[in-house]
Amino acid sequence: MQVLSQACINGLRALLYMASQNRQSGYTGIRDMAKDLNISFHFLTKILQVLTQKGILLSYRGPNGGVALNVSPEKLVLLDIVHLFEGQDFFDTCLLGLPGCGEKKPCPVHEFWKHTKAALECEFETTTLAKLGEQIRNGTTRLTD
Amino acid sequence: MQVLSQACINGLRALLYMASQNRQSGYTGIRDMAKDLNISFHFLTKILQVLTQKGILLSYRGPNGGVALNVSPEKLVLLDIVHLFEGQDFFDTCLLGLPGCGEKKPCPVHEFWKHTKAALECEFETTTLAKLGEQIRNGTTRLTD
DNA sequence: TTAAATGAAGACAAAAGACTCTTAAAACGT
């Protein structure tokens, strides 16, 4: 069950990586991050560019360059990132892919899928990167296998 | 948020279509079904062949041929179909795609994702095609837009 | 027996997603 695209997953992992470091200043090198997260450097670069263009990250070229969070991890929730990579209508889908599915014309599984989506969206909306970053920092959870 | 593959969706819709008809005998023509469900005939044929090979459907060639349920819709649950098209490990995934994710080495979102998956799997496991077919028959829900 | 209707099977094509590579541009240190 793959819910998120690889781009979104890698973007999330990169952001969590940075949030878990909570360095007060300086930039995180993409090369190092790619190595730590086991993501191809070029692929990660492309994904981070999206986040930079959207204003989530600041980037800096040249030696000691890299990317840095431009938004406080306390104010960044999973839903923001998911919306950014998957689109604003990410939670506005029918499990059976029917275009007209809704309260008026529900598909056979509309009712329970509605609740599943709502629960997931709520969780994504209330989970900050700071919180998950803290869990990584103290070793409760991890970003790599 | 596309959770199921198009093949699985179309397979489910076809089975629900047949379950909602609950004809006691005879075969449902694939051509008619494809037209009613707005699926290309050839594509639907290919998908139904999988169900036939797995023993879910019986098929019959020639005039008045088609496919028929080989399993009582009361005994067929959504989980069966999903497992068939998406694999047995459909609910055994990490939201961040980490290979080693589990209770021992949880990813940052493991805990709540675990519960989401469990709820979904339970729902899929307890929902029979007969139940959904009945809803379609009495007009509460529908298979097309 | 023959023609028409139907599913079976597989080759083929198109599209999307995932990933790689090359070149350019910027910034630092010397």
Add this chain to the structure above:
DNA sequence: ACGTTTTAAGAGTCTTTTGTCTTCATTTAA
């Protein structure tokens, strides 16, 4: 000023999924 390090950008490749098309096999009904 120069060379090194680093991100930026986009073209290009590979794989998987999705969908189409053609040919064959089977069955019915006239």
